[in-house]
Amino acid sequence: MTEAIKLYEVARITLRSRWRYLWDMLGSTLFLGVVLFVFVKLWTVTYGAAGGTGAIAGFTLTQMIWYLVATETIIMSMIPIHRSIEREIKDGDVAIRLNKPLSFLGYHWSVFIGEGMLKGLILVLVGGVVAFLMVGPTEFSFLSALPLMLTFVLTATANFFFGALIGLLAFWTEDITGFYFIFDRLKWLLGGFLMPITLFPEWLQRIVEWLPFPLMIYRPAELAVSFEFSKWFELTWKQLLLVAGLWLVAQVLYRSGVRRLDVNGG
Amino acid sequence: MTAAQAPLAISVRGLTKEFSRVKKTGSFLKRMSPFSGVVENFVALKGIDLDVARGESLAFIGPNGAGKSTTIKILTGILHPTMGEASVLGLTPWKDRERLAYRIGSVFGQKSQLWLHLPASDTFELLSRVYELDRARYHARRKQLIELFEIGDYADVPVRKLSLGQRMRCEIAASLLHEPEVLFLDEPTIGLDPVAKASIRDLIRSANREAGVTVFLTSHDAGDIEQLCRRTVIVNQGQIVFDGSTNALRRDALTKKEIDLKLSTAIESFEPMTGVEVVKAKGYGLKLSVDTKTTGIDRVVGELLRRYEVEDIAIVSPPLEEIIATIYRGGNR
Incomplete structure (x- = not known):
């Protein structure tokens, strides 16, 4: 319980700290408007060529644009946690974290969630307004708001551990940029960041279903545009399993990494 | 009771720390390859023995690369030694890091624990939760430190707007919030002007002499050592080359x-x-x-x-x- 209070307090102070730069954050999310505008034009042409108002890969044009709002929100709200962890390990700031009675990974998770919540909210608002103006509203029930918030936290947590695992490699290697680049782009491509995985060829969909990436982008975004409680339950337990697995690996990496911490000098 | 008879805050035996570095040579491609390079070992600490009594104020000094910060990091549980034993307040730092963290404080002059965009009071609040301080105890302690450190005027100003001297006052106050028994200070006056240095030294001295906090200080500033520490240990190339009273160092060492x-x-x-x-x-x-x-x-x-x-x-x-x-x-x- 006390650990939960500590993590909550770290998330709260992160939120307070970032709140002071709300307008800067809002300005930086305007890029999302440009991205959505381009995609609306592209998908309008695609849907037109496909014969008008029907669905492609199970998504109507409106759903497709709102799907993009969801995937962009997921990806753009995540801070580059791999970079923060790598920097702390390399320049010795890890000393400030480790001399407190607080879990290293727990601290970073709280910062990630705290900032992610604020950014996520802004992105949903900006993206929502743009999507609403361009393609109209999507189906949304207020009953789904709370479950979707939990899904956002679990999605963010899975993405956090994914980034943290790469960041923790800094205990062993000088530069993690290459690892991050490869795994992050794989996540984007195979997780359905730019298009739903139902648009992939049949054989690729079968492979992708076995990978963790759709649980980190596609599934939660799809749930956001067509919410069903049965899908939510299925996604939740799968995400819980994924988070538990990633947490376990992160613990092993952290515990063996911190033993070989090499912060020489002041 | 003399310092030698007082119960020990820190006890170190044969502390050794070896770092490994990968040295890359040869062509560009060879240097870029993660599989090339020669592993070089560098011994930062060569079997240090040291006892520090409770309530003592000790200057642990040495030139750059002598092993000072490595020692502090081992004693605070951040680094694992290659060999040797250490006990801080009866705990092995690298095995009991979290338990020890409740009982020690640390100030790294070049690294801040304060949240830059928020007032120091927000960091105090966070630390009170992190150290699980009872609310009444926290409020009383906070009030006491704000008065003692005279930071009332700027405890609610974002840290980034403070001068370095003001920031260091807040930094040390934050480290003392949970009433640590041992305070590790790594270059606490670095970059400060003489007036700010003097006031920071006063505060550290009062923590040591009035509150009985054991002070373990590393600094390149002779003023810090002279004014704060009764005992000085000089470490060079990973070994202790002098261990005695600061007065004796001044009087007899040369x-x-x-x-x-x-x-x-x-x-x-x-x-x-x-x-x-x-x-x-x-x-x-x-x-x-x-x-x-x-x-x-x-x-x-x-x-x-x-x-x-x-x-x-x-x-x-x-x-x-x-x-x-x-x-x-x-x-x-």
Whole structure:
């Protein structure tokens, strides 16, 4: 319980700290408007060529644009946690974290969630307004708001551990940029960041279903545009399993990494 | 009870730390390859033994790369040693890091624990939760520190808007919030102006002498050492080369003393004396350096009084900074 209070307090102070730069954050999310505008034009042409108002890969044009709002929100709200962890390990700031009675990974998770919540909210608002103006509203029930918030936290947590695992490699290697680049782009491509995985060829969909990436982008975004409680339950337990697995690996990496911490000098 | 009899806050035996570095040589492609390179071992600490009594104020100093920060990081549980034993307040730092964290505080002069965009009071609030302080105890402690450190005027101003001196006051207050028994200070006055340095030293001194906090300080500033620490340990190339009282370091560590004379008549020439060198001779002033290993200071003074009509005389030890620098260089002790 006390650990939960500590993590909550770290998330709260992160939120307070970032709140002071709300307008800067809002300005930086305007890029999302440009991205959505381009995609609306592209998908309008695609849907037109496909014969008008029907669905492609199970998504109507409106759903497709709102799907993009969801995937962009997921990806753009995540801070580059791999970079923060790598920097702390390399320049010795890890000393400030480790001399407190607080879990290293727990601290970073709280910062990630705290900032992610604020950014996520802004992105949903900006993206929502743009999507609403361009393609109209999507189906949304207020009953789904709370479950979707939990899904956002679990999605963010899975993405956090994914980034943290790469960041923790800094205990062993000088530069993690290459690892991050490869795994992050794989996540984007195979997780359905730019298009739903139902648009992939049949054989690729079968492979992708076995990978963790759709649980980190596609599934939660799809749930956001067509919410069903049965899908939510299925996604939740799968995400819980994924988070538990990633947490376990992160613990092993952290515990063996911190033993070989090499912060020489002041 | 003398320091030697007091219960120990820190006890270290044979502490050794070896770092590995991968050295890359050869062509660009070879240097870029993660599989190339030669592993080089670098010994930062070579079997250090050290005891620090509770309530003691100890300066742990040495040149860059001597192993000071490595020692602090091992004693705070951040680094694991390669060999040896250490106990801080009865706990093994690298095994009981979290338990120990509740009982120690640390200030790294070049790294901040304060949230830059928020007032220091917000960091205090967070730390009160992290250290699980009882609310009443926290509020009383916070009030006490704000008064003692005189930070009431800016505890609610974002840290990034504070001067370095103000930030360091908040930084040390944050480290003392949970009433630690041992305070590790790594260059706490670095970059501060003389006035800010003096006030930070006052605060550390009061934590040590009034609250009984054991102070373990590393600093390159001789003023910090002289004014805060009764005992000094000098470490060089991973080994302890001096361990004694700061006064003894100043008094005995070097065999050189300076004699400053003001004469009644202007000096024209100085007849050489064994073990005596002229530092400066101008007008009525004469400054000599005496190697006390060769010639006793009493004999030199007697000879000077016989030779000259002296208006004023002062025998001074070299500045602590010079003594330390000489020891760092492995010079005369």
